[in-house]
Amino acid sequence: MKRLLISGIIGLLFAGISCTKTDNYPGPDSAFQGNIIDSVTGKNLVTETGGVQIELKQLSWSDNPAPYYIPSKPDGTFEDTRIYSGHYSVIPTQGAFWPVDSILKDIKGATSQNFTVVPYLEITNVTHVQDADSLVMTFQLQAPRTNGLPQIIDATEFVNNTSFVGSGAFIQSFYNESSATVSINSNWSSAIAATTYRTVVHNLQPGWTYYARIGVRLNDSYKKYDLSDIFQVVMPTK
């Protein structure tokens, strides 16, 4: 009787195991990478981590797939080595550039794709001058396309003590200084094109190395920044 019971339990266990289906879908074994190219310079877009998102929708999985995002790197590249093979709709989005159309792409194995975007604004003629414990920057703005450009909100001098500097990585007390930001709050005009803007951050510590750049943002859906190159600044010791 006891043996019968035990063998019955064992039998049930086996029966239970046999009910699980094996997940026979392939894993995320493809890779997707590429460059986001600035149409004005012809080079990679100067941006920051997450300054642009590459949005992927796997149409071969569902009619209404949940979007998946690959964030950009500061050098304007993107890469994700854990992507499911399949048929995708891909679009660069959530960045400070004119909207582009999505493309259809089959991702299988190591797949690459470049995107060309038109930034809202180019930051030109950037200068930086150390003045005692201050960092003064001047710059101008140029718009590759002016018709229908969203309103320009402001331009900000971002300062950090690592080379990862941008709208997501800056020293807040410098940002809070009113002289670090130029409020523009206006639509594009020839007056803006002719203006040289000036920002100042004070109270930099002697002997420290800082990294600084200018960011300008427009009032579109995402309010992301168009960014300048990064400058390294070494403050003299006292």
Next chain:
Amino acid sequence: MQKINYIAVILAVCLLGSCHKLDLAPVGVISDENVFSNANAVKAYMADIYANLPIEDFVYEPNQGFMAGNGGRWQCFYHTDAIDGEMVGPFGGTGDAAQGFGFWPYDKIRVINVLISKLPSYASNFTADQVNEWLGEAYFCRAYTYFALVKRYGGVPIVRTVIDPNASAASLLVPRDKEEDVYNFIASDFDSAYALMKDPGNSVPQGTASKYAAPAYKSRAMLYAGTIARYGSANYVDGDARAKGFVGIPAADANTFFQAAYDAAKLVEGHFTLYTGGYPDKQQNYVDLFLKPNNEDIFLRQYTQSDPNTGGPTPDNGGPHSWDATMTCRIMTADGLSRAYPSEDFVERFGALPIVNPDGTPTRFSNRADLMQGLEPRLLATVYFPGAVLRGIPFDVQRGIYKTFTGSAAQELQNNLTSPNDVQNGANINLWLGDINAVVNGLDVIGRAGVSTNGDDLTRTGFYVRKYVDYNKAASSCGLYQSTQSYIDMRYAEVLLNRAEAAMELGGAALADALSDINQIRDRAGAPPATAGMTIDTVRNERCKELAFEHQYWWDIRRWRTADQVLNNRNMYAMLPYYITSENKYIFLKQLEPFKRTYNFQKNWYYEPLPGGELGKNSHLFPNNPGY
């Protein structure tokens, strides 16, 4: 023979069994007839609807929801207004709660729809007045629930009927409706509620809806729709859902909604009044408004001590809350801790505090409490200032001790502790900071009520919340789950503010009415009257001052579409008292709150994402809101 006997007996048993009909009403299930044939049963059914109504009350948490039966419901400091900067608090920033908690109360809507569809066929069991009152309340509750949905998601499926779960998939997968249609549906349900309920005269029921609650809430909903039409058409995130009208309302319809808000608010006039029972002391009057039953209350949620409700099989929202134990300082309570503190930014809505001399140096005070002299009574009734007293114990709030203090207040604004005054070590030590046990030269470095940066259970801003705190109770009965003061979800002051804002948006002849509404509020608050040149910003600021810590400001900056500007890498400020030993005086410095949390608002947060689980079940809910 014996075998035959057995067979006969078995057959007889089987025959007996066959005499029962099989199609019986199960005795363990309550039928429609059980509920709708008896007034007490209908009342119990209504009580369930009210208990589950999505009221943002003391226990509501913006990232957890309505907390029915949730063991975390003692934590009143997880407050909506701690993500929008009215308070700084337990949240790391706005993003902690900006995308909601997957609210999807269609089960609760079904319960309401059952009553609306079934009660009329049992109407002969009751008087016509009873039936109309219940139906009116049900329409009110349905509109209330849909408003809680539309303000989060924009357009959602409108379900008016009780859908048979065995119906075809096509009828079960209800598609999204446009945001504008949902607001119109809400308006028509509030209108039905108003038409069906009878005028209660002077005996307005407590804790349930009444005839004039319907237009009061309608004014709120229509004001939201009007502002979304006007400001959402200028500041938005593009996407499919917007192109199809699931989010966003055409700008051309703004005035229609503002007119509806104005008319609804005007309908309430004469049926409720601003509370003035505590005059002539306007500060005490404003404190008591939130603690004593009065004729300003339009719709309440009540709590009882007898139902501890921290879980259990039938959780509801009727058990006691913990506002007293979790919004003020532990030294004044029996239990619990506080974590959310009014910001200096909020306090400055009432005007800059007189803490800086014309030459830029901090004003010296002999006594902390002296700062409160001459401030608006409503402000003092909303916020506990340093030096105020609760249950006999003073808020001896102090950030630290300076030996000497030279120079301007402005140099301390960034709170970087780098000014010449801020030497904390060595022979020239000039500033002592510390915890609650720190003593220097026999003086406590900070008060027992703060300010502390070790943990966040003492104020970080210099202020504590006063609104709704019951000063009459002994400290020993201010523990967790010991507070039963009602939550006022709608009061007449809001109706006046809705009316004034709608009037300002309409402009023209309505402007004079807006001014008179605002000045009724200001007079009761003890504030100087507004003048004829007032702008929409005056009206909005008045709303923020009057409805502070009432879960309103967050929804207001969303519908005004200003959240992405006012919460833009924003640090909140504190007002920190220091004692100067060389002068035997106190100064108050406006400084960044010590944790320096940053508040940010992304534009896609103007709508919450539809819950992923619901999208998975119903493909007709696509497209999701823009930016998700």
